[in-house]
Amino acid sequence: MINLSGLLSIKGISRPELFSFFDQVSSTKNSSQKQNQKLSTTSDQVGILAFFEPSTRTRVSFEAAGSALGIRWIVLNPENLSLKKGESVKDTFQALALYRPDFLVIRHHLSGFCELAQKWTNLPIINAGDGFNEHPTQALLDAYTLWKKNPKKKYKIAFFGDVVRSRVARSDIYAFRALGYDLSIVDDGGLETKLFAKAFKVKLISRAKLKAQDVVFCLRVQKERGSQVQMPALMPNDLGKQTLVMHPGPVVAGEDLAYELCDFKAKNNLVHEQVENGFWVRKEILRNVLNLKKRGPKK
Numbered sequence: 001m002i003n004l005s006g007l008l009s010i011k012g013i014s015r016p017e018l019f020s021f022f023d024q025v026s027s028t029k030n031s032s033q034k035q036n037q038k039l040s041t042t043s044d045q046v047g048i049l050a051f052f053e054p055s056t057r058t059r060v061s062f063e064a065a066g067s068a069l070g071i072r073w074i075v076l077n078p079e080n081l082s083l084k085k086g087e088s089v090k091d092t093f094q095a096l097a098l099y100r101p102d103f104l105v106i107r108h109h110l111s112g113f114c115e116l117a118q119k120w121t122n123l124p125i126i127n128a129g130d131g132f133n134e135h136p137t138q139a140l141l142d143a144y145t146l147w148k149k150n151p152k153k154k155y156k157i158a159f160f161g162d163v164v165r166s167r168v169a170r171s172d173i174y175a176f177r178a179l180g181y182d183l184s185i186v187d188d189g190g191l192e193t194k195l196f197a198k199a200f201k202v203k204l205i206s207r208a209k210l211k212a213q214d215v216v217f218c219l220r221v222q223k224e225r226g227s228q229v230q231m232p233a234l235m236p237n238d239l240g241k242q243t244l245v246m247h248p249g250p251v252v253a254g255e256d257l258a259y260e261l262c263d264f265k266a267k268n269n270l271v272h273e274q275v276e277n278g279f280w281v282r283k284e285i286l287r288n289v290l291n292l293k294k295r296g297p298k299k
């Protein structure tokens with residue numbers, strides 16, 4: 001899964017694969033913190049960052065982690081590509097592949113786009129979020145954040161907010177389920193949420209049950225994907241004393257999380273830990289993808 005040349009999906013990942021990956025992340029983190037290591041093997045690697053939707057955390061953490069590994073990046077700005085002149089995306093990606101990058105990191109608004117791009121280019125692709133389909137690197141950093149806190153704990157986690165249009169929810173469900181966590185979704189009364197819960201075999205709970213959770217995983221309303229969800233923001237009095245709050249970001253303060261819950265350094269708030277772990281997790285993903293590239297020189 002993670003040791004394939006690329007990372008399109010987290011679906012089907014196993015607990016041993018996750019544990020082995022988390023061990024790698026922790027060991028890289030510890031050794032890098034001791035002696036700011038760079039991998040000599042990656043110095044000739046070129047990656048393309050192709051983000052067709054806005055991003056702060058994912059794009060910058062990939063760029064920072066890759067730079068720390070010696071990767072040279074080509075950062076595309078979709079506004080300046082010849083797509084604007086009417087060229088197809090397929091022709092665009094086939095042209096990009098001819099410049100022989102070693103891999104691509106892609107974010108796109110179409111669900112399933114990364115799989116298509118891999119077929120067009122035959123290059124390793126890391127899915128940095130495709131429509132409402134998946135966000136596998138986010139799932140790895142979310143799962144790592146909880147595992148790091150307590151590797152043995154079987155967390156009770158409730159998703160709160162716009163689950164239906166969330167690629168994070170989908171990928172997190174695959175990763176959290178592999179770790180044996182107890183998952184639920186807060187019922188907003190909508191038919192789509194009921195159908196989603198049924199399709200993903202996750203139980204629906206009432207908002208009042210949030211107090212009994214170890215973690216509330218809050219999700220932004222995906223207005224750019226046509227969401228009509230109108231749940232009042234998560235409030236401090238929704239939570240138990242020990243309940244941990246997670247959110248993949250970006251947070252819309254007052255809409256997803258009440259302003260009082262937007263102190264990302266607060267004891268029970270993991271938002272900044274998630275963001276920081278994004279760097280280490282993505283560094284390890286890049287190392288896995290690039291280690292496979294040691295098979296031979298570029299032709």
Ligand code: CP
Pocket residue numbers: 054055056057058059129138248249250
């Ligand atoms: N969580 C996440 O994907 O954030 P960005 O959109 O800022 O990358």
